[in-house]
Amino acid sequence: MCVDNTPPPPGRLTRRGVLAGAAALAGTSAVLAGAAPEASATSAASLGSPGRGGDLVVEGGRLLDPLTGEVTEDAVVVIVGGVVRAAGPRSRLGTRTPSGVPVLRAHGQWILPGLVDAHIHLNTAAEARDAVLKGATSARSGSTNFYQDVAVRELARRAPERAPRLRAAGIFVTPDLGDTILADPDLAPLARLREGVRSAEALRRVVAVNLARGADTIKTRVNERAGLPEQDPLVQVYDHEQLSTIVAAARRGGKGVLCHSYSEKGCHDAVTAGIRSLEHGAFVGERTLREMRRRGTYFTPTLTAIAGLAESSDPVLAERGRTYLPVLKRAVLAAHELGVPLAAGTDSSGGTVDPIGREVELMHAAGLPALDAIRTATTGAAKLLGFDSTAGRLARGFAGDVLVVDGDPLADLGVLSRPARVVRAGFSVPAA
Helix, strand or coil, X not given: CCCCCCCCCCHHHHHHHHHHHHHHHHCHHHHHHHHCHHHHHCCHHHHCCCCCCCCEEEECCEEECCCCCCEECCEEEEEECCEEEEEEEHHHHHHHCCCCCCEEECCCCEEEECEEEEEECCCCHHHXXXXXXXXXXXXXXXXXXXXXXXXXXXXXXXXXXXXXXXXXXXXXXXXXXXHHHHCCHHHHHHHHXXXXXXXXXXXXXXXXXXXHCCCCCEEEECECCCCCCCCCCCCECCCHHHHHHHHHHHHHCCCCEEEEECCHHHHHHHHHHCCCEEEECCCCCHHHHHHHHHHCCEEECCHHHHHHHHCCCCHHHHHXXXXXXXXXXXXXXXXXXXXXXXXXXXXXXXXXXXXXXXXXXHHHHCCCCHHHHHHHCCHHHHHHHCCCCCCCCCCCCCECCEEEECCCCCCCHXXXXXXXEEEECCEEEECC
């Protein structure tokens, strides 16, 4: 059975209604209402405009630049309107700091850019807030069931202190949509497909609906899930041709694809089909890693999620985690040694947000030097998300997203999971 070739309506016709529904599910409508009590006297045009960032001076700590590895003693970071206007030693910037601006004193502490979680599932405003509190000031969604991530992205634009800067993935392009068939009326024709979302027409339909609803990237899979005991993560659900169809449809909309993967054949099919980033990838082999290096394909291993399986009360999942984690660590080190770009992602979901700093620790445990591990959650992940001129550094023109930690992260990466203070777009928020 095929899907009618009628394209979904343009996003401008229905996106507002879908976004309103997603905002209600994510709980962002109430948050925005609380953040803007004067909204009744504000024009509709201004309600749609991004929120202004805060003004703040962070001073006195040691500033780490992940790009160069340079450490600046007694540093000052000046943030105006949520953007870094100056960053460097006090001896050079002391007379240029604005008067009357709040000051965050970081004497005896370290200052880093806010971290980037390149694979996280944010379904509610509370989860978005928790991600920020735990150090992730920028992120990429790994998909949601009902476009909640699109609403969270809008929340981040309007009230940046409440959510990470986000690339939304919309809904999963997967054979069995389940209740996600209810995410948008234009998915309804797929409900009668006996084989699920597998034909070229069906695959293009799900991608097209995602793009119409404002997705920044497309998420798909090549293997079954590792986190469900009844599924086998080495079973392949889409072949090279189907993956190529998804990639081509995404590219027509100017978007890349992130692909859930485990088996070596699945990983190779996904990479050669042209995906932008390989997610999980426990059994990725050397031939595929070399192809990834040649193509510039990113590897987001989500070590945190696999390590979490090993702690599961379910014996199947626990054994799977214990088996997969050392294999994945070896794959991460091999990727790093071959020059494959790496991005840190926790794959947090189900209401629990893991600190992105934990993923950095696991990157280091896999064999990456501390600075290179930090780069996977700063400059590396920022480049993958297209935020490389916005996030990942504290330099002039970059976002005023700051992590203040109680210790030297180059000596103890554990401090990244316990931030003393987080600053998002110039707004200082209490750490979790």
